[in-house]
Amino acid sequence: MPKLRLLPTATVVDTDEKAAEVLSYLMNRGGYVAIDTETTGLDKFRDRILYWSMATERSRYFLEVKYLYYFDRLFQNK
Numbered sequence: 001m002p003k004l005r006l007l008p009t010a011t012v013v014d015t016d017e018k019a020a021e022v023l024s025y026l027m028n029r030g031g032y033v034a035i036d037t038e039t040t041g042l043d044k045f046r047d048r049i050l051y052w053s054m055a056t057e058r059s060r061y062f063l064e065v066k067y068l069y070y071f072d073r074l075f076q077n078k
Helices: 016-029 064-077
Strands: 010-013 036-037 049-055 060-064
Touching: 010 016, 016 064, 049 064, 060 064
Parallel strands: 010 060
Antiparallel strands: 036 049, 049 060
């Protein structure tokens, strides 16, 4: 039977400074970043993003949509 791994506590990004810190960490660490969104529904033309989250192998981040623009560079980086 496989061992269960507990997820790390999510870091809440709720300030501009925290957003800049998380972006710097993710840009410099290399590797993959998983991204998820919480939306008002599934219609991409009508519904909107409320919150979003990112995760690496060892860390999780929960962000309000207003911090999304900070991460443009990350999303454009292959």
